[in-house]
Amino acid sequence: MTTQTLRAGPPASPQQESAPPAHIARIPLRRIIAVELRKSFDTRAGLWLLASVGLASVLTSGAVIAWAPDDDFTYSTFTTTIAFPMSVILPIIAALAVTAEWTQRSGLTTFTVVPHRGRIMLGKALALVAVAVPATVAAFVVGAGGNVVGAWVSGNETVWDQSLAAVPYVGLSLALSLAMGLVCGTVIRNSAGAIVAFFVFSFVIPPLLGLLAMTQDWFHDVQPWVDLDHQLAALLQGSFDPEQWTQLAAASGLWLVLPLAIGMWTLVRSEVK
């Protein structure tokens, strides 16, 4: 049975093979961004999450009008209240954008169409952090509507206590929330796990850090440097001084940059099954 002997490997070195067709261009990053953005909203889960963002911003405006004291009907009350559900739902969309490639196994397709995980992740990051822009616009537009309706219901003057200067602060806060969602997805790479991790970050850790700051004097001064959630809430109030910017950068480094670096390091080396 001579044919059973293993044939020698291919003699020609692959480099000698005909040069690849010159007309095939590398997939540009902007196309990756566009497709990855589309992928976040073309599934049933993505559509419902997007719809829930809109619904939540209207409902929170209604809740403010229904339950907040009439004196609180100011523009900033509406915008910051609307930004809160957004800063919970949008990061989930961001986390799912990453984890779906593993949990739904669509990565098998994604990473064979674009065999560079770093570029796909960069595309996802840019696409999803950019979601902060329309979200911010929505927060201010729906907030304005809420403010007008609130004033009409209460019979008070409408209070426009926020200027355009507040817009980038809210935008940055939402962008960093989205980034946190991406980081959770990148590190955990499992939909349920990443969402739990994000909830731990935004609902479990902040009160613990707050408690620690209240009971331990030494931590009171440290907290602004390490508590990202605290900083994101502060951003919604606007007008940071230079020290606050430095604190925000430090907290972002701890919660975003460091875990992202570790997550990416394992992600590009992992096996896609």
Added chain:
Amino acid sequence: MITVESVTKTYAGFTAVDDVSFTASAGRVTGFLGPNGAGKSTTLRIVTGLTPPTRGDAHVAGRRFADLPNPGLEVGVLLDASAQHAGRTGREVLRLSQQMMGLPRSRVDQMLDLVSLTPTEAGRRVRDYSLGMRQRLGIAHALLGDPGVLILDEPANGLDPAGIRWMRDLLRGYADRGATVLLSSHLLHEIEVVADDIVVIGNGRIVAHGTKAELLASAGTHLRTRRPSDLRAALDLAGLTSSITSPGVVRVDADPELVGRVAADARIALIELRPAETAGLEEMFLELTADTQREGAAA
């Protein structure tokens, strides 16, 4: 052309793929045959850059997969038809890749048409697809960029007999137009019918590699006679290995012409003489994969 050179993949002490080398040539259908767990899928994942090999290298169309500028235009890949986001429609799955590869939008409908997915079916979510529909969608996806190389892992799974026939003709047509087609299967018949070249893998090692004709020839000859022991003595003298498979039936590792001549010279009447063709590949496959040690002894 696909070249796999000395690829090894180990997981914490377990070797899934062990020094695998083979070539899939242009214009030919190469069947990658092996039982479940033999290392087929791992090898294909290494070829497509999804799994980093421990050692070795794989090239597609002359480059490492990751170095292809827009892989979809050169290599069509279907590794697992079920690996799609369940909440996305079939059409959307194709739309995304069509957009990513920079193809005209009309390509999506052409491909849906090619794999016989109706517009209604294409508008349903993948969650509600049968395995056969997922395979069709996966094949449509692989063919989207009109690639010159196709890598398909178990593409016949879940297809009905008509679908299997359709796929066979499709792959044949692609290879006849000069494409490289590499398909894996654990279904012997499927490979035997469509492949030109066959690579057999067992326990992570290549145990046979050759054209279909060569591998079938190596299955030997079956014959029946009233005097099996006399014939075996004659075959022994001629240097041919033989064995008695059932009373009066002898199997010889040689082609029928040679065996017939030996029998004639020894003046032993034969009742039956035929190439062990029909069961050949299957027998070989079972033998080889059951005991990969044969590889060394057979040489």
